[in-house]
Amino acid sequence: MPRLIAPTADLHSAWLEAHAEWGAGLHEDGFGLEASDEVGSPEGFAAWVALLTGASGAKSAATDGGCSYRWIVEGDRVEGGIALRYGLSDQVTEFGHIGYGIRPSSRGRGLATWALGRMLDEARVLGLDRVLLVCEVDNLGSVGTIERNGGVLESVRDTGHGPARRYWIEL
Secondary structure (H helix, E strand, O other), X not given: OOEEEOOOHHHHXXXXXXXXXXXXXXXXXXXXXXXXXXXXXXXXXXXXXXXXXXXXXXXXXXXXXXXXXXXXXXXXXXXXXXXXXXXXXXXXXXXXOEEXXXXXXXXXXXXXXXXXHHHHHHHHHOOOOEEEEEEEOOOHHHHHHHXXXXXXXXXXXXXXXXXXXXXEEEO
């Protein structure tokens, strides 16, 4: 049974296993990983987790920026990550309120759809009345995930990284 949990340094090995499955680069949407983050050592990983959990917290969605990170975990296996951005930041405008990623070997099982539903509940608690989700135009897995959660296509736009679909979900 999957669970959404706050990031924890206790899952260092499991997180590294999931990270390795994506291959080189930063494509694990939902984890908040930046190129400057050192996650290979236990100390670096713990520092990164502290940054993620420090960025999480109850803030006013209308006035403050922030982000709540959750990991999708089954047993002792990290299956993916999901992030809820709130406030009026450039990141929300470009990437949406919610970003997520499922490790390649766990895709197609409904984990992203399930996790997005849970994060929509968190968005409601924060007082958001609708959320923006953005995905690459050819990412049919994300298209299905967003549409199963009530996403309505607003537009397709060029983001500078290629065309992206922009969806709104009314809460």
